[in-house]
Amino acid sequence: EPEVTQTPSHQVTQMGQEVILRCVPISNHLYFYWYRQILGQKVEFLVSFYNNEISEKSEIFDDQFSVERPDGSNFTLKIRSTKLEDSAMYFCASSKSRGGTEAFFGQGTRLTVV
Amino acid sequence: SQQGEEDPQALSIQEGENATMNCSYKTSINNLQWYRQNSGRGLVHLILIRSNEREKHSGRLRVTLDTSKKSSSLLITASRAADTASYFCATDPKGTDKLIFGTGTRLQVFP
Numbered sequence: 001e002p003e004v005t006q007t008p009s010h011q012v013t014q015m016g017q018e019v020i021l022r023c024v025p026i027s028n029h030l031y032f033y034w035y036r037q038i039l040g041q042k043v044e045f046l047v048s049f050y051n052n053e054i055s056e057k058s059e060i061f062d063d064q065f066s067v068e069r070p071d072g073s074n075f076t077l078k079i080r081s082t083k084l085e086d087s088a089m090y091f092c093a094s095s096k097s098r099g100g101t102e103a104f105f106g107q108g109t110r111l112t113v114v
Numbered sequence: 115s116q117q118g119e120e121d122p123q124a125l126s127i128q129e130g131e132n133a134t135m136n137c138s139y140k141t142s143i144n145n146l147q148w149y150r151q152n153s154g155r156g157l158v159h160l161i162l163i164r165s166n167e168r169e170k171h172s173g174r175l176r177v178t179l180d181t182s183k184k185s186s187s188l189l190i191t192a193s194r195a196a197d198t199a200s201y202f203c204a205t206d207p208k209g210t211d212k213l214i215f216g217t218g219t220r221l222q223v224f225p
Contacts, residue, residue, distance in 0.1 A: 042215050045214065091156065093213075101162070103147070103204075104159060105149075106156060108155070
């Protein structure tokens with residue numbers, strides 16, 4: 001069964017460092033998403049991406065964040081200068097279409113900023 | 115209250131009992147989905163119900179949707195210890211390109 005894969009599963013970084021979280025969405029999906037979940041809290045939407053551009057982003061997704069689809073398979077989230085409060089589980093998701101179909105999530109990358 | 119709130123926040127039952135979780139939301143939606151999350155793990159899609167549907171079944175899962183009340187329920191019948199997890203509803207508001215997740219219900223099923 002096709003699945004969304006994320007790497008690494010866990011990343012520890014120092015405050016102020018740049019991190020890149022990587023995702024390989026399901027191959028025939030067209031919509032890609034990043035969400036995050038701070039420990040013990042709800043899952044929060046960060047950004048959606050379609051046709052090589054951001055289609056929607058949340059207030060959390062400020063100038064420190066960026067997304068890219070550098071090739072036909074990968075989808076990345078970059079945090080330029082990490083803060084302690086960026087520590088969270090980051091989930092990538094993909095879906096065949098906008099709304100109306102289920103989004104499939106990866107296993108997540110646990111980011112710890114120290 | 116926030117878009118996508120579940121109740122109860124926590125539920126403990128014995129194996130074989132049914133578990134019911136409720137979700138309320140605020141805006142018009144295209145569909146509502148339920149996800150399961152084992153502790154510290156990823157989100158597993160369980161079931162999707164469209165805004166024009168009232169009830170849907172999948173195995174031991176039964177989902178209802180009442181758009182007039184902006185609420186949904188997830189029923190797990192004949193629960194098993196392996197059903198122990200957190201369950202989240204997620205709405206797909208009209209005109210947006212995102213899912214809004216609820217606060218989740220932590221279900222514990224005792225053998």
